[in-house]
Amino acid sequence: GAVVSQHPSRVICKSGTSVKIECRSLDFQATTMFWYRQFPKQSLMLMATSNEGSKATYEQGVEKDKFLINHASLTLSTLTVTSAHPEDSSFYICSASQGSGGYTFGSGTRLTVV
Amino acid sequence: QKEVEQDPGPLSVPEGAIVSLNCTYSNSAFQYFMWYRQYSRKGPELLMYTYSSGNKEDGRFTAQVDKSSKYISLFIRDSQPSDSATYLCAMKTGNQFYFGTGTSLTVIP
Numbered sequence: 001g002a003v004v005s006q007h008p009s010r011v012i013c014k015s016g017t018s019v020k021i022e023c024r025s026l027d028f029q030a031t032t033m034f035w036y037r038q039f040p041k042q043s044l045m046l047m048a049t050s051n052e053g054s055k056a057t058y059e060q061g062v063e064k065d066k067f068l069i070n071h072a073s074l075t076l077s078t079l080t081v082t083s084a085h086p087e088d089s090s091f092y093i094c095s096a097s098q099g100s101g102g103y104t105f106g107s108g109t110r111l112t113v114v
Numbered sequence: 115q116k117e118v119e120q121d122p123g124p125l126s127v128p129e130g131a132i133v134s135l136n137c138t139y140s141n142s143a144f145q146y147f148m149w150y151r152q153y154s155r156k157g158p159e160l161l162m163y164t165y166s167s168g169n170k171e172d173g174r175f176t177a178q179v180d181k182s183s184k185y186i187s188l189f190i191r192d193s194q195p196s197d198s199a200t201y202l203c204a205m206k207t208g209n210q211f212y213f214g215t216g217t218s219l220t221v222i223p
């Protein structure tokens with residue numbers, strides 16, 4: 001079945017540094033990948049949608065210069081949190097779509113900015 | 115074997131019907147169980163959150179967890195057309211989330 005690998009699963013970084021999170025579809029080509037952010041016991045908040053080879057579409061209120069998304073191939077999308085601050089600490093989760101309507105989610109990355 | 119299995123559907127029911135959505139899992143370490151509802155082009159919305167076996171009720175929604183069978187369910191009573199969406203189950207252990215692929219539900223007026 002479709003598997004999405006997301007890593008790292010946990011990262012701690014210093015304030016002001018940048019962190020890259022990878023989302024990789026292992027056995028299928030993901031035409032579209034989604035990046036979400038989740039606070040404890042809250043809904044997943046869609047941050048952006050990325051299509052391979054084109055610029056990501058960001059949701060309202062999400063700073064595209066702070067959350068850089070690259071979807072350079074059909075199996076890999078990356079989210080870079082630039083100049084991270086403590087308020088960026090959260091769970092970041094990706095999902096990938098094969099285009100048939102189903103979603104496959106990564107296992108999430110817990111980011112802690114100190 | 116995937117960690118979480120969910121029938122993708124699609125499922126189509128008449129308005130007023132009782133809907134049953136299910137997921138099975140293989141990892142006995144899962145501690146938290148969630149159901150999300152996702153409308154088209156939106157992020158998943160948390161519907162139910164539970165961390166124990168048994169039933170949890172919230173309005174028309176009932177979440178059921180059977181850890182011995184590794185099986186969770188979401189029941190929707192008196193289903194409405196506005197319930198038409200994709201329903202995702204999710205489970206968590208430690209810092210790891212595991213999602214089902216979602217079941218597409220359509221409630222026909």
